[in-house]
Amino acid sequence: xLFKDFDPIEDKLFQVMDNDGHMxxxxxxxxxxxxxxxxxxxxxxxxxTADRMCVSFQRQGRLxxxxxxxxxxxxxxxxxxxxxxxxxxxxxxxxMGAWLLKGAKLSDLFLYWGGYEEGSRxxxxxxxLPSAVPIASQLPHAVxxxxxxxxxxxxxxxxxxxxxxxTSQGDFHEALNFGSVWKVPVIVIVQNNQxxxxxxxxxxxxxxxIAIKAIAYGIPxxxxxxxxxxxxYKATQEAVAYTQSGNGPVLIEAVxxxxxxxxxxxxxxxxxxxxxEKSWETKDPIKRLRAYLVSRGMxxxxxxxxxxxxxxxxxxxxxxxxxxxxxxxxEDVFKYQFKEMPDELRQxxxxxxxxxxxxxxxxxx
Amino acid sequence: xxxxxxxxxxxxxxxLDIKLAxxxxxxxxxxxxxxxxxxxxxxxxxxxxxxxxxxxxxxxAESAIVGTAVGMAAAGLRxxxxxxxxxxxxxxxxxxxxxxxxxxxxxxxxxxxxxxxxMPYGGNIKALEHHSESxxxxxxxxxxxxxxxxxxxxxxxxxxxxxxxxxxxxxxMEPKRIYRAIKQEVPExxxxxxxxxxxxxxxxxxxxxxxxxxxxxxxxxAMIRAKAEGISVELIDLRSIYPIDRETIAQSIKxxxxxxxxxxxxxxxxxxxEIMAIANEEAFLSLEAxxxxxxxxxxxxxxxKGEHHYFHDPERIFYEIKKVVDF
Numbered sequence: 001x002l003f004k005d006f007d008p009i010e011d012k013l014f015q016v017m018d019n020d021g022h023m024x025x026x027x028x029x030x031x032x033x034x035x036x037x038x039x040x041x042x043x044x045x046x047x048x049t050a051d052r053m054c055v056s057f058q059r060q061g062r063l064x065x066x067x068x069x070x071x072x073x074x075x076x077x078x079x080x081x082x083x084x085x086x087x088x089x090x091x092x093x094x095x096m097g098a099w100l101l102k103g104a105k106l107s108d109l110f111l112y113w114g115g116y117e118e119g120s121r122x123x124x125x126x127x128x129l130p131s132a133v134p135i136a137s138q139l140p141h142a143v144x145x146x147x148x149x150x151x152x153x154x155x156x157x158x159x160x161x162x163x164x165x166x167t168s169q170g171d172f173h174e175a176l177n178f179g180s181v182w183k184v185p186v187i188v189i190v191q192n193n194q195x196x197x198x199x200x201x202x203x204x205x206x207x208x209x210i211a212i213k214a215i216a217y218g219i220p221x222x223x224x225x226x227x228x229x230x231x232x233y234k235a236t237q238e239a240v241a242y243t244q245s246g247n248g249p250v251l252i253e254a255v256x257x258x259x260x261x262x263x264x265x266x267x268x269x270x271x272x273x274x275x276x277e278k279s280w281e282t283k284d285p286i287k288r289l290r291a292y293l294v295s296r297g298m299x300x301x302x303x304x305x306x307x308x309x310x311x312x313x314x315x316x317x318x319x320x321x322x323x324x325x326x327x328x329x330x331e332d333v334f335k336y337q338f339k340e341m342p343d344e345l346r347q348x349x350x351x352x353x354x355x356x357x358x359x360x361x362x363x364x365x
Numbered sequence: 366x367x368x369x370x371x372x373x374x375x376x377x378x379x380x381l382d383i384k385l386a387x388x389x390x391x392x393x394x395x396x397x398x399x400x401x402x403x404x405x406x407x408x409x410x411x412x413x414x415x416x417x418x419x420x421x422x423x424x425x426a427e428s429a430i431v432g433t434a435v436g437m438a439a440a441g442l443r444x445x446x447x448x449x450x451x452x453x454x455x456x457x458x459x460x461x462x463x464x465x466x467x468x469x470x471x472x473x474x475x476x477x478x479x480x481x482x483x484m485p486y487g488g489n490i491k492a493l494e495h496h497s498e499s500x501x502x503x504x505x506x507x508x509x510x511x512x513x514x515x516x517x518x519x520x521x522x523x524x525x526x527x528x529x530x531x532x533x534x535x536x537x538m539e540p541k542r543i544y545r546a547i548k549q550e551v552p553e554x555x556x557x558x559x560x561x562x563x564x565x566x567x568x569x570x571x572x573x574x575x576x577x578x579x580x581x582x583x584x585x586x587a588m589i590r591a592k593a594e595g596i597s598v599e600l601i602d603l604r605s606i607y608p609i610d611r612e613t614i615a616q617s618i619k620x621x622x623x624x625x626x627x628x629x630x631x632x633x634x635x636x637x638x639e640i641m642a643i644a645n646e647e648a649f650l651s652l653e654a655x656x657x658x659x660x661x662x663x664x665x666x667x668x669x670k671g672e673h674h675y676f677h678d679p680e681r682i683f684y685e686i687k688k689v690v691d692f
Contacts, residue, residue, distance in 0.1 A: 064669055065493050115491065115669030133495045134453055135425055168424035170456060198401035199422045263493075270401045328671035337664040344633060348662045352674070355684050 002028065002238045003220040003250075008211035013223055013255065016230035019283050021291025030234040038298050040081060040229060041289045042307065044073040047097040048286060049311040050106055054113065057319065058264045066113045068260030069096045071227070074285030075191055075254045077101070078232035082240060083159055088127040088149075090142040090160040092135075094191065094258075098161065102128050106315060110322035117332070118325070127156070135196075136166035139175035139188060146184025146249070157240055158186040165196025167210050176217040176249060183248035187239045190251065191226065193258035198271035214251035226254030227285040257283070330356070368550040373543060376518035376551050377407050377483070380525035381445060383555050385415045388443060391529060393420045395430055395447030395483075404449055405485060405544055431457035431482060435464045438534075439476040445529055451486035451538060452495035465534045466509030478534045481525070485541035486514075487579050487629055489676035491669040498666060499578075499630035504536045505606040505639070511560055512536045512606035516581040518549040520604060523558030531560060538606075540578035547582070563610035565617065569599035572623040572690055575614060575640050577603040580627050580677070587682035596690050606636060614640060615647035622653035623689050627682055632660040654692035659685040 006014045018024050051070060057063040069076070072094065080101030083089055089102040099109065103125030112119025112131065120130035132138035142160035149156040166172055167190060179186050190210050194201050207213060214221025220242060224235045232254055239250035257280040261268050268277075281287075293299035334341065334349045371379065384391045393408060393415075399422035402409030412420040423430050427448055434444040448454045454461075461482070469477045488497025504512040511533055515521035521539065528535035566581065567588065576584045581602050588598045599617050603610070618624045624644045626637040637658025644656035659677055666675050 064491055112668075115671075117668050117671075131494075133493055134455070137456075165425035168426045168429075170426065170428055196396070196425045197404065198397045199425070203422055204424050265404070328667065328674065330674055333662065333664055333667050333671050333674045342663075345663045348632060352662070355681055358684060359680060 002235065003222055003242070006222050008209050008221045008223050008253075009215065011208045011212075011223070013225055014231050014235060015225040015228050016234060017228050017288060017292060019288055021288050021293075021295055028234050029230055030237055032233065034293070034296055034298050037229070037289070038293060040077055041286070041293055041299070043101070044077045044097065044229075044286050044289065045304075045307065046311045046314070047073050047077065047100065049308060050315045051096055053312070053315050053319070054109075055260065055264060062323070063110065063114050065263050065265050067094050067263045068258075069094055071259030071280065071284060072191055072193055072256045073097055074229040074289070075189065075226045075232050075256060078229050079159060079189055079236050081233070082236050084157070086127065086154070086156050088129070088142070088145050088156060088158040090129050090138050090145065090158060091131050092138065092161040092163060092166065092191075093131040093133060094163065094193075095161045098159070104128070106318035107321040110319055111325060114322050116325060116328065117336070136162050136169035136171040136175075138162070139166075139171050140178065142186050142188070143175045143179040143182065143184055143249075146179060146186040147182055150182070150184055155244070156185065157243060158184070160186060160188050162188065162190055163196060164190060164192040164194065164201045164204055164210060165199065166190070167213065168204055173213075176214070176219065176251065179249040180217040180219045183246060185243045185246075186249040187236065187243055188249060188251050189236075190253045191256060192253050193256050195258055195262070195272070197262040197266060209253060211251060211253040219249050219251060221251040221253065223253045223255060226256035227283045227288060229285060229289050256285075259284075366552045366554060368552050370548050371518045371522075371551040372545045372548055373515070373518045373521045373539065374405055374407050374545055376522040377525055377539060378409060378411070379551070379553075380522045380529070381408065381411060382414070384445070384526060384529045385411065385419060387555070388529075390441060390443045391419070391445060392437065392442055393445045393447075394423050396423060396425055396449050398422060398447050403447060405541065407483075407539075408447070427453055427455075427457040428460055431460040431465060434480045434482070435460060435468065435478055438478045438480045439468065443479050443529060445481045445483060448482060448484040450496050451484040451500060452498045454482075454484060454500075461510070462507055466507050469533070470509065477532050479532045481528045481535045481537050483537045483539060485544070486538045487540045487542050488666045489579070489672055490542050491672065494668065497672075499628065499661065501538055501606045502630050502635045505636065506634075510534055510536055510607065512538065513560060514538045514540065514578045514604065514606060516540065516543070516578055516602050516604070517547060518551050520558060520564075520602075522551055523556050524560065524604065526555060527557040527560050530557065535560070538578070542579040543582060561605045561608035561610060563604055563613040564602045565599065565613065566602050567598060567600040569597035569621065571597045571621060572625060572686060573599045573601060573614070573617040573621045574625050574627060574686065575601045575603055576627040577606075578629070580629060583677060583679050584627055584682055586679035587686060590679070590683045591686050594687070596686060598686065603636075609639060609643070611643050611647065614643050618644050618648040618656075619651040622651050623692075624656040625685055625689050626656075626658040626660070627677065627685070629661050629676065631663045632658065633663050635660050654689050657685065657689050
């Protein structure tokens with residue numbers, strides 16, 4: 001069994017494919033067709049195109065602070081591909097692919113990172129919490145959702161994301177503890193991208209890996225090569241089977257590298273070297289999956305430019321939806337704070353509207 | 366006295382530098398404060414100068430940042446910890462309410478918690494969720510804490526040095542909107558500003574406006590229009606949420622007969638309620654209009670596209686001043 005073979009106490013890294021796209025452990029290759037792999041590859045390309053464009057939209061002043069996903073696309077895609085319509089996604093904020101595969105529209109993401117709460121609505125898809133900016137605070141929610149599913153005897157799996165920095169928060173440990181005691185169907189995916197803003201993972205934890213923390217909670221943990229689409233896919237598949245059988249949560253540590261900045265406000269040159277950044281380029285998840293597909297005769301380099309052009313146009317179209325969004329109304333500030341607005345709050349809205357009328361009248365004079 | 370032009374970021378850095386130099390018990394830590402020098406670069410260069418034992422990156426956990434500071438303080442150190450944004454302080458609330466604020470009285474004075482918890486706060490900077498809140502009233506409500514908010518680089522330096530030197534715990538809230546927006550000549554040498562003293566920034570006769578932090582600048586802009594319309598405003602920079610300078614506020618209201626509090630935090634149970642209470646308790650017979658407040662709505666601050674509806678501009682401030690004066 002996978003989780004036994006890759007006991008985190010031995011600090012083994014679960015890998016199916018090497019950096020050049022060759023199988024290193026075929027016995028663990030997930031049972032998926034090359035067509036499915038190709039479709040996943042294309043999706044990762046799409047997500048990367050959108051992500052890169054978000055960064056440039058931000059640079060152009062058309063989007064606000066944005067956290068780039070560059071280099072981490074395999075995780076969100078391999079997990080996202082296994083989220084069924086009835087499953088929950090409890091996101092952090094750097095797993096764009098999973099958001100899209102769960103049913104978010106790209107325009108939702110633009111709305112959110114562009115400054116409208118509307119982007120957290122995800123009107124096309126249920127079972128999807130808004131992003132969680134306070135680090136790791138979403139994990140107890142995932143466990144609560146898992147409890148509700150179990151209580152209602154519903155067939156649902158909860159997929160929750162967090163980063164390496166998040167594993168230092170009490171909420172991470174409390175959630176795993178509750179989840180294991182309650183035996184809820186929750187999969188916690190830690191994207192270990194080596195940095196919490198500027199702080200490297202060695203200053204975050206003295207554990208030899210993050211997956212090992214699962215042992216203390218009596219649940220399986222596995223350290224996976226997060227840039228290996230097959231490995232993340234397989235580990236997630238096993239985790240789904242395990243947790244669906246009523247065994248409780250699974251902790252997946254997906255080892256990757258945040259090739260971009262923490263957010264567009266961050267400057268990584270302050271805390272890491274160019275050599276280090278370069279060393280991860282060879283492990284890039286898209287490059288690796290492309291090498292696999294090329295070797296299988298499923299893909300040619302020359303297929304790429306027209307596809308990227310097509311994706312760029314698709315992203316532009318979605319961006320136009322965001323840029324043409326209705327202006328933020330006064331009502332939008334007040335309307336959703338309560339189901340039934342207290343009089344106190346209504347009076348505050350009325351006072352503001354009176355001021356706006358005065359302002360308008362003053363303009364005319 | 367030699368002075369240098371500084372932003373608030375530089376002034377806070379300067380204060381930390383001075384205290385690290387003159388007190389070996391001072392340690393500075395938090396998320397990203399060491400190698401990177403903080404996400405706003407407030408602690409820039411300090412690790413290189415004082416070493417990793419005194420200026421360091423902590424793991425990502427606000428509760429433990431504050432909780433360990435309680436232990437350090439009880440054991441004789443003087444920690445100055447950073448919460449990266451005030452919106453992320455809540456995991457540490459248990460430590461702040463249950464221990465930071467209580468250890469002295471629980472141990473009948475045997476242990477104190479001489480520590481400073483610094484945090485950037487406030488909005489209108491087109492930030493992500495949880496990066497725009499003004500929750501100072503919460504700290505003002507917790508017995509045992511001092512809560513300080515500077516509005517200029519000069520005040521930031523002098524107040525922070527006092528905060529580090531005081532034997533009581535201080536929540537030091539830095540208005541990030543003006544971190545770099547205001548530059549000022551600041552003395553290079555050490556100086557202190559007493560905690561708990563407000564400052565009259567402008568003398569006036571028609572109305573007292575009490576404000577603090579980034580909004581001082583907005584009130585000053587509103588005052589240009591007020592002056593043009595013949596309204597004389599006395600502007601008080603509160604500087605300290607707790608202890609509150611009752612005397613300065615009361616004297617001013619007795620003189621002007623009118624009071625408006627301007628801040629960003631939610632209205633209900635906010636700082637405005639406290640200032641209005643002082644007006645009633647201390648200056649009731651001098652009042653010519655009901656004391657008023659212009660605070661944030663009882664909503665979370667909207668995401669950036671809605672910010673202009675939430676954060677007061679000088680025009681709104683002028684409008685509220687005029688309402689009180691015309692009462």
